[in-house]
Amino acid sequence: MREFEKNIRKVEPYVPGEQPQNKVIKLNTNENPYPPSPRVTKALEEMDTDRLRLYPDPACAALTEALADFYHVKPEQVFVGVGSDDVLSMCFLTFFNSEKPILFPDITYSFYKVWANLYRIPYECQKLNGDFRIVKEDYAKENGGVIFPNPNAPTGIYEELDMVEEIVRRNQASVVIVDEAYVDFAGRSAMELIDKYENLIVVQTFSKARSMAGMRIGYAVGHPRLISYLNDAKYSFNSYTMNQAALVCGVEAVKDREYFEEGLHKIITTREWAKVRLGELGFRYLDSSANFIFAAHPKYDARELFEALKENGIYVRYWGSERIEQYLRITVGTREEMEALFEFLEKYVGN
Numbered sequence: 360m361r362e363f364e365k366n367i368r369k370v371e372p373y374v375p376g377e378q379p380q381n382k383v384i385k386l387n388t389n390e391n392p393y394p395p396s397p398r399v400t401k402a403l404e405e406m407d408t409d410r411l412r413l414y415p416d417p418a419c420a421a422l423t424e425a426l427a428d429f430y431h432v433k434p435e436q437v438f439v440g441v442g443s444d445d446v447l448s449m450c451f452l453t454f455f456n457s458e459k460p461i462l463f464p465d466i467t468y469s470f471y472k473v474w475a476n477l478y479r480i481p482y483e484c485q486k487l488n489g490d491f492r493i494v495k496e497d498y499a500k501e502n503g504g505v506i507f508p509n510p511n512a513p514t515g516i517y518e519e520l521d522m523v524e525e526i527v528r529r530n531q532a533s534v535v536i537v538d539e540a541y542v543d544f545a546g547r548s549a550m551e552l553i554d555k556y557e558n559l560i561v562v563q564t565f566s567k568a569r570s571m572a573g574m575r576i577g578y579a580v581g582h583p584r585l586i587s588y589l590n591d592a593k594y595s596f597n598s599y600t601m602n603q604a605a606l607v608c609g610v611e612a613v614k615d616r617e618y619f620e621e622g623l624h625k626i627i628t629t630r631e632w633a634k635v636r637l638g639e640l641g642f643r644y645l646d647s648s649a650n651f652i653f654a655a656h657p658k659y660d661a662r663e664l665f666e667a668l669k670e671n672g673i674y675v676r677y678w679g680s681e682r683i684e685q686y687l688r689i690t691v692g693t694r695e696e697m698e699a700l701f702e703f704l705e706k707y708v709g710n
């Protein structure tokens with residue numbers, strides 16, 4: 360090691376799913392298989408590029424107001440960022456500043472550990488139970504903050520709002536972040552609770568249900584006091600996080616409620632059909648409420664199946680980590696993409 364390297368901040372980075380540039384059936388990073396709202400296309404086509412000379416609105420007012428309208432909250436309860444990864448990272452930096460460990464599940468979004476390490480936040484993972492469910496009692500101990508996704512990833516399991524509320528209620532001495540990247544496919548959002556609990560922050564994204572992973576838009580909704588702390592951190596880091604195109608397209612996407620709801624319906628229908636098909640082929644799967652299914656086959660090794668799928672141009676996600684070494688996470692694609700997946704699986708398990 361060079362002398363100067365002793366002073367370098369070393370981090371073990373998050374490893375994102377592959378983004379192959381050739382045409383494959385891409386069921387590995389939970390993107391939406393359908394295009395964004397036609398209003399987004401129109402906005403891009405009509406965009407005033409002269410506007411790009413100028414810095415974008417640092418307050419992101421138009422987008423914040425559109426989201427506030429959509430969710431029936433006040434604009435001062437909304438914070439927007441460059442995908443929910445940016446928003447979550449900002450939340451870690453802002454809200455998790457205690458000597459006590461933050462708590463999150465052992466099997467969950469692997470970025471939490473990375474941010475905790477990056478910002479030197481102590482953390483303690485809480486084991487999901489044998490059915491891969493969050494045990495709410497585990498979050499009753501002293502802590503420096505709590506974060507979990509609902510539905511959880513990569514399990515897809517959605518916990519009812521009562522349970523989420525209990526975790527928030529028992530932790531009023533710390534901030535509780537509920538990462539709702541997939542909640543639109545699932546059920547009630549914890550946003551219903553934000554006027555009741557000042558320590559709750561709910562984070563969502565345009566990447567999954569709104570088909571805009573490439574545009575990078577995420578947001579947090581919570582008490583104005585929390586939002587104001589988030590803004591202080593943001594303005595101490597980078598005032599212009601959101602680019603002009605994202606601000607304009609984000610507003611158009613939020614305004615198209617009908618297209619959004621139709622899209623959800625298609626994914627949910629395909630997901631439920633895919634569960635039945637997986638069951639018929641002998642897979643065990645968790646009862647996902649998200650746009651992916653976490654599945655294992657008792658007779659076939661997951662890594663081998665993952666490689667075989669990939670060789671045939673079908674990408675799914677595989678980690679091979681403790682407790683989930685026999686599971687694959689399969690994003691719900693279009694009906695046609697899923698037919699192609701099942702055509703392959705039928706042959707594979709038939710062998």
Ligand SMILES: *Cc1c(COP(=O)(O)O)cnc(C)c1O
Binds near residue numbers: 389442572576
């Ligand atoms: C996809 C995902 C995110 C991040 O999505 P962005 O594209 O950064 O908005 C956050 N949390 C979970 C659990 C996710 O699966």
